[in-house]
């Protein structure tokens with residue numbers, strides 16, 4: 001396995017080149033919130049558009065489903081705020097909790113499962129403290145030092161494994177005195193707000209923690225208002241909000257993020273086949289946008305990890321990327337879950353609206369050649385992807401350091417995703433070169449306008465202009481020089497190799513069409 005890339009360098013490039021900024025930056029930032037700059041907003045849109053293309057416009061590239069028919073998916077755009085009853089029915093009001101512990105001394109709050117403790121290797125003798133810390137924070141090294149001084153050889157155990165009566169001896173991270181940690185308490189991750197001007201407890205509403213529930217509550221409306229027949233899917237992209245206790249790792253765990261979700265409704269007998277279909281299709285999609293290789297994997301969740309809705313025999317697979325901050329481990333970018341009929345059943349029960357589907361293609365054959373029909377609650381396969389985590393994985397995968405270049409950092413973005421598709425430069429801003437480069441820029445822009453930006457840059461040395469485009473992930477730069485004026489050719493420089501070749505001015509647009517697979 002190669003050494004992990006530097007997250008500090010990736011974050012610095014993201015800020016320097018306008019991919020991602022800390023939200024409210026000039027006010028000191030807001031923990032867990034990130035904004036996308038000009039290049040980042042376009043990169044994010046490109047990834048969302050590719051998903052939309054491969055999910056809604058031309059599902060799975062035209063592949064046939066396990067039933068041998070084209071896959072049918074329709075889009076939806078539901079509100080961020082819904083009736084609070086939705087979250088009671090979905091279980092989020094009751095169970096969308098992280099157990100938390102507080103430190104009475106420092107007032108810090110921790111996710112219970114994130115706190116570990118240094119304890120002695122052997123039996124603890126005497127009354128010395130146990131030293132609590134949160135992995136990957138400065139408390140880890142500080143507490144280790146203190147623990148070794150107190151005990152000699154130490155080992156790490158999760159706080160949860162220490163008997164509660166020994167917590168009086170636990171020294172919390174950054175605390176001075178032992179015994180300051182409270183018992184674990186549930187902390188709901190949904191952001192609360194109020195609908196209407198009175199803002200009483202009766203007006204409480206929540207920002208959605210996932211886009212999925214907006215789909216389930218419209219299952220009947222979609223069936224009644226369109227010609228879809230089970231099996232079919234409903235897809236939507238949009239913001240989701242979770243008041244994460246410990247937002248961290250850049251955009252990986254944010255409090256506001258965007259999801260790209262499909263709820264695919266099918267007959268219970270066919271759910272297992274559709275689950276396998278979607279697992280393979282979604283893994284192939286992430287490969288198609290440039291995440292192939294040793295950093296991408298799919299992992300079937302263990303029984304102990306399954307969400308509250310998962311029934312016996314219902315699987316969940318995580319598509320995971322090895323981020324620099326998780327390496328050698330992996331972090332989830334998409335989950336593909338077999339949710340059985342949990343969601344439709346619970347919304348049917350709470351809303352008292354019948355959500356069963358009448359399938360006229362099933363049931364006993366009738367003398368007239370038709371079928372008697374079957375009424376059932378469809379089962380659901382849910383491929384649920386994180387757009388921000390996708391963008392982060394793409395940026396980490398693309399980030400490359402090439403020490404042989406004067407400016408060593410570049411982004412090897414897949415041309416489909418690159419926010420800037422091409423750049424045109426005059427070698428120098430004189431001798432008629434800017435006029436030719438402006439003409440070429442206008443021609444290339446007109447041809448590619450629908451697919452992305454084309455830059456024209458006359459400032460700085462040519463080396464600096466190439467370096468700027470390398471950092472932006474622009475696949476090709478075209479330079480007008482003295483020879484162009486004589487023979488109507490131009491140099492094209494490849495971002496990944498730095499190699500240059502001459503092609504005719506008239507060949508530039510066809511060259512780009514091929515490179516960008518347009």
Ligand code: GAP
Nearest residue numbers: 210212252253254257333334335384385386389
């Ligand atoms: N409807 C199912 C659902 O929401 P999830 O695993 O909680 O499942 C799906 O979320 C995806 O949303 C994850 O795979 C991840 O990519 C993204 N995601 C979840 N929480 C996130 C967070 N705090 N910050 C950024 N992305 C997040």
